[in-house]
Amino acid sequence: MREAEVSIADADIREMGIEELFSLTQAAGLLDLEELACRGKGAVIQVELRTRPREGALDELEYVDEWNHVTQREGAHVYVISFTAPNLPQRLESTAEDLLGTCDPEIDERGATMSLVGPHEVISGQLAEYEAAGISPDLQRIGGYEGPEDPLDELTDRQREVIERAWEMGYYEVPKEVSADEIAAALDLDASTVTEHLQRAERNLLGQLL
Secondary structure (H helix, E strand, C coil): CEEEEEEEEHHHHHHHCCHHHHHHHHHCCEEEEEEEEECCCEEEEEEEECCCCCCCCCCCCCCEEEEEEEEEECCEEEEEEEEECCCCCCHHHHHHCCCCCCCCCEEECCEEEEEEEECHHHHHHHHHHHHHCCCCCEEEEEEECCCCCCHHHHCCHHHHHHHHHHHHHCCCCCCCCCCHHHHHHHHCCCHHHHHHHHHHHHHHHHHHHC
């Protein structure tokens, strides 16, 4: 198993066709971004913004498949956004299935960095597909991937919080003692967000154990 750290410049984000979404989140004061699911051509992300974007702005972006204003915390608005980058090749969908976990992106005003973890040939295939689409990720580092010593270290803080609360409340008992809606109410989150976190956490944990 290998891990590659790559960066994508602002110009390449424009080539993907998602520049407006990138600019919109920056203009609204991007505080935090967490990837809930990676689909090759797109992703489901949770973003914390300092202010709410202009009403209707997300609806105007044709490549935004779905979005929800999940909650408002002190000084932050939390959104879950599902998007599909229009200019990326469809082949990325199938190759992304062989990557481990999410791409763990980090975004700033210069662009984005992400981590690709999987077999060497899969990582090479992903980078080749990007370059074929006119996007040139900058390979920062590639090396062996040891994985976390504790499987729970593979989870984000929010994933760990959600799955631990689900365990405590009896979600994994047979039969289930609570629903995702009840867990969401206990954490003051949207039920769809809780479901996404649980699915992501379960996949990451199984990826480590199996």
